[in-house]
Amino acid sequence: MEWSVGDDSRRYTAALVDSDGALSLSSLQLDGMELDSPDVSITRDDLHGRLRVEIAGTPRLVHVAKVGDVWWIHLDGRIHVVRAHEPGSAGAEPAEGSLSAPMPGTVLEVHVKEGQRVREGQTLVVMEAMKMEHRVQAPRAGVVTKLHYSEGDRVDVGAILVEIGD
Numbered sequence: 001m002e003w004s005v006g007d008d009s010r011r012y013t014a015a016l017v018d019s020d021g022a023l024s025l026s027s028l029q030l031d032g033m034e035l036d037s038p039d040v041s042i043t044r045d046d047l048h049g050r051l052r053v054e055i056a057g058t059p060r061l062v063h064v065a066k067v068g069d070v071w072w073i074h075l076d077g078r079i080h081v082v083r084a085h086e087p088g089s090a091g092a093e094p095a096e097g098s099l100s101a102p103m104p105g106t107v108l109e110v111h112v113k114e115g116q117r118v119r120e121g122q123t124l125v126v127m128e129a130m131k132m133e134h135r136v137q138a139p140r141a142g143v144v145t146k147l148h149y150s151e152g153d154r155v156d157v158g159a160i161l162v163e164i165g166d
Contacts, residue, residue: 004083068156099136099162101155105129110151112144112162124162127155142166 002011015027025040041054051062053075063074073080109126112118118138125136146163149155 002084006081099124099139099160099164101127101157101159101161102134102136103129104157105134105155107149107151107153107155107161108133110147110149112147114144114147116144118142118144118164125149136161138164140164 002013004011010031013029013032014025016023017026021043023042025037028035028037039054039056043052045052045061049063049065051064053060053062060075065072069084071082071084073082105127106129107125108128110124111122111126112124118124119141120138122138123135124138124144127134127136142164143166144162145165148160148162155161
């Protein structure tokens with residue numbers, strides 16, 4: 001997954017390693033170029049919305065809140081706004097012919113593959129939300145150009161599930 005900070009258009013990719021409940025930064029890239037990775041370790045705190053972060057051996061408490069695909073991080077008296085850029089995320093710009101999740105839920109079934117021709121009204125994806133099944137159907141005939149999620153994936157409201165082209 002890619003991340004951006006504030007209104008900056010540059011994209012960061014971070015690789016994390018989970019070891020006994022602590023996440024450690026193993027590599028960091030900026031727009032595909034490898035950067036020197038700072039020594040960072042992240043663990044949960046007892047309070048909701050708070051993490052313990054150790055940067056270069058110095059422990060800090062960090063308060064975090066997530067709204068949609070945006071993380072608000074309060075660290076050392078400053079607030080950092082970090083955006084997640086994941087294909088199909090709720091914050092992605094929907095392409096013409098894309099179908100989005102009507103509510104948060106879980107993808108139960110995917111009935112199509114990329115490159116497959118579909119007809120208007122054909123069921124493409126079945127989701128479970130609020131203990132009910134919801135069928136996401138093609139609004140028009142076309143070709144599936146992109147599937148963003150697989151069976152078992154959790155999705156947020158507005159997440160782009162399928163893109164259909166001509």
